[in-house]
């Protein structure tokens with residue numbers, strides 16, 4: 001087992017694990033123990049993987065593509081279900097189906113661009129109407145939910161629907177209360193019965209139940225209205241697939257699986273997307289010289305009478321480089337989603353036994369000073385070639401890499417590109433001094449969220 005810090009009986013490294021910015025703490029361990037660090041989360045063996053060579057090797061090793069059992073899924077869905085927290089054949093079958101159907105539905109293709117444009121227009125209007133300074137994450141979260149729901153549930157949800165705002169607030173609470181290590185309940189599930197209502201475990205569990213109720217209601221409606229010859233969305237396609245397999249007792253196409261997959265997509269896509277664009281706007285307010293260059297490029301290429309589209313992207317190298325820098329600087333999933341060794345394997349020469357949890361530190365790759373020189377400086381130019389074209393870099397991996405890489409990457413890239421560029425094109429952002437931002441490190445949890453901040457949005461178009 002790889003070398004690592006001493007462990008306490010039963011709890012292992014858990015009491016020492018920092019709740020705020022654990023990606024930094026876990027990366028620091030490598031200066032003592034090397035790129036692959038062994039420790040225990042409770043009684044579960046875990047390796048932390050830091051640095052490009054080790055991270056690349058881990059993400060390309062399919063024996064490390066499992067997922068540790070997730071205690072919340074066990075409680076909310078009665079077992080490991082969905083796409084994100086399953087492994088083996090179930091994972092392959094469900095991931096393949098989701099990707100295939102999303103493509104059939106035009107996932108991340110033109111028709112979705114239309115949906116993203118529609119939602120972006122509504123968002124711009126809402127910001128224009130707002131008085132004084134605004135917090136962006138809720139507004140952005142609602143836009144993301146509506147876009148994701150268009151793919152999954154077909155209908156266009158209205159921004160005025162209170163349930164959406166409630167869901168966004170609860171999902172945010174879930175993502176901030178969560179902890180990548182799984183916390184004490186992951187190792188000792190019985191402890192959950194002793195926890196107070198406002199404990200982070202209960203915040204996550206109740207939030208997931210709320211999302212699940214929303215999705216279950218939609219599945220019931222879809223069942224009633226289903227026309228097998230005219231599927232409208234992901235839920236319809238899944239229900240049709242379930243019917244095809246209804247006589248096979250071993251089928252993985254069952255309703256709990258549909259609900260959990262929708263839950264994965266809904267939860268994975270909302271908070272990460274709004275965090276990325278929120279960080280982007282915060283960084284623009286802190287770097288007005290970058291914002292001005294992006295605006296100039298957008299004015300020249302897009303003009304002032306329409307929204308930026310994906311076809312413009314290749315003509316917007318500085319803007320594209322700026323978004324790449326946002327993804328590098330404050331990637332929304334610094335420690336990715338926990339992986340697990342499916343069988344004994346070797347990583348960087350160290351033995352990783354079957355069932356070991358593997359935490360792959362993407363932050364250690366995207367912020368490595370030996371590679372990026374000045375990683376703590378927000379500098380879009382690092383993604384530009386000397387001739388001004390976009391420089392792609394294989395170490396920019398905010399969505400992971402390999403077979404487990406983010407399922408929603410193309411939709412997430414499209415959404416963040418259109419929403420971010422439209423916001424910067426339409427408004428000059430300045431920070432509201434009433435909410436000081438001491439640093440841009442963000443707030444940890446299951447993912448990394450932006451710090452609290454408010455901006456004034458002055459219309460420029």
Ligand code: HEM
Nearest residue numbers: 084268269272273332333336337399400404406407408412
């Ligand atoms: C900026 C936004 C996003 C970021 C930074 C992000 C990042 C990630 C990362 C790092 C992983 C884990 C990869 C691994 O385990 O090695 C992941 C997995 C996943 N993401 Fe995303 N994601 C984003 C948006 C989305 C969206 C919009 C969706 C929904 C369409 C989505 C759905 C998923 C799913 C289902 C998985 C699990 C894939 C699997 O286990 O096979 N994500 N994402």
